[in-house]
Amino acid sequence: MxxxxxxxxxxxxxxxALPDYWGNQKYKDLLGVMEYGDISEISDAELKDMCYMSITENEPEEAARLILGYVFNERLNAGQIDNLSNEMREEKMWEEYAEIGYHEDFFNTGQILFDAFNGKFPLPExxxxxxxxxxxxxxxxxxxxxxxxxxxxxxxxxxxxxxxxxxxxxxxxxxxxxxxxxxxxxxxxxxxxxxxxxxxxxxxxxxxxxxxxxxxxxxxxxxxxxxxxxxxx
Structure with missing residues (x-):
């Protein structure tokens, strides 16, 4: 010492954005979460745009709820996700959430929401x-x-x-x-x-x-x- x-x-x-987090497999997963339907004919080059389009077909809070559920899986319960989906419109949860171990995934969630909704969510930095x-x-x-x-x-x-x-x-x-x-x-x-x-x-x-x-x-x-x-x- x-x-x-x-x-x-x-x-x-x-x-x-964090390197190598969001990629084609996760875009496919999210399209499933958004109930897009058959994705077999979507090319890899189109996956991101189609995923973002599918996200924005929801209201921002509902999109946040769906993405939080996907990213955090069972680490957050339904009540927590409902509350957080509203708070994320204004709050930087990757800085403010009490559990530091969740900050990175809040950042990844906030990043895709910010990008998809053209700035309707806080800027993730x-x-x-x-x-x-x-x-x-x-x-x-x-x-x-x-x-x-x-x-x-x-x-x-x-x-x-x-x-x-x-x-x-x-x-x-x-x-x-x-x-x-x-x-x-x-x-x-x-x-x-x-x-x-x-x-x-x-x-x-x-x-x-x-x-x-x-x-x-x-x-x-x-x-x-x-x-x-x-x-x-």
């Missing part, structure tokens, strides 16, 4: 950024050549102001040996080892948590893995 790591934010951008981490003890941090979500968040938090959301909400987890929420805060992550001392990490997450990194270039800090991960290694 005493090792100092140098972190450099190489790229930072806002994205409006996520962030994608690259972090170069340098240390002569880098191998001690990596688990199976990957950096963990807990370790990267603990490091990134030191590159943001003390009052930033992660530092306020997760004060204990940042300094302790357990950060269970970390895997839900980070939506997608890729670790690319460039040398024994350098790793490039690409992160996709909510703007809600990491917008302040946009104004950060480089910093130094300490970090560590959760204790149970270290024990398994």
């Amino acid at each position: 005493n090792t100092i790591y140098k972190a450099e934010i190489l790229n930072f951008e806002t994205i409006l 996520a962030v994608k950024f690259e972090v170069k981490i340098t240390s002569d003890k880098l191998k001690e941090l990596l688990i199976d050549n990957e950096i963990t979500e807990a370790a990267i968040i603990r490091l990134l938090a030191q590159g943001m102001p003390e009052h930033t959301l992660i530092n306020r909400l997760f004060t204990e987890q940042l300094s302790s040996e357990s950060f269970e929420e970390a895997e839900n805060i980070i939506w997608q992550m890729d670790t690319e080892i460039q040398s024994d001392n350098i790793v490039l990490v690409t992160v996709i997450s909510s703007k809600y948590f990491f917008l302040d990194l946009k104004y950060t270039e480089s910093f130094e800090g300490k970090t560590h893995n959760d204790s149970e991960i270290v024990e398994e290694d």
